[in-house]
Amino acid sequence: MTGEIAQSAEVEAIGSDATLLLVDDDAPFLRRLGRAMEARGFEVEIAESVAEGLAKAHARTPKYAVVDMRLQDGNGLDVIEAIRERRGDTRIIVLTGYGNIATAVTAVKLGAIDYLAKPADADEVFAALTRKPGERAEVPENPMSADRVRWEHIQRVYEMCERNVSETARRLNMHRRTLQRILAKRAPR
Structure with missing residues (x-):
């Protein structure tokens, strides 16, 4: 029942x-x-x-x-x-x-x-x-890790550069291949 x-x-x-x-x-x-x-x-x-x-x-x-x-x-x-x-x-x-x-x-x-x-x-x-409009989702119990914060920053710059890897690598002062490897991985917890 x-x-x-x-x-x-x-x-x-x-x-x-x-x-x-x-x-x-x-x-x-x-x-x-x-x-x-x-x-x-x-x-x-x-x-x-x-x-x-x-x-x-x-x-x-x-x-x-x-x-x-x-x-x-x-x-x-x-x-x-x-x-x-x-x-x-x-x-x-x-x-x-x-x-x-x-x-x-x-x-x-x-x-x-x-x-x-x-x-x-x-x-x-x-x-x-x-979920009804205006109803809030629950706040996660654990804050983002340092790795996750770094990942978020890289992704934000990547989106600002319209997903252009070369321009993103230049702005982050990072080697292009290193950036490509980071972008190919899943987000850290």
């Missing part, structure tokens, strides 16, 4: 339009998240690339979307922009393993309502999608 009550509360939080587009190039993660979101009452569409995400967004613009930032064929921000052009009330979450402040700001400017770093579980994604 408690499971039924929890499920009806989840369906109520979603609303009448339960369309959800998940865009991520990590196929196993995408399938797991898709099943978990279906169990919570969403009508899930999945896409593994920017091109597939754009096609599905144009065919049926969803009420909810979870979009990975970096995909094999491009940037997930393109999918966010396309969804936002077609439907202004879509609740979009950016999900990425390469989290940084600069891309979070860009995603929010394009219309994302939240930004989650991988690995995020289905409960975190659901909470972010169904």
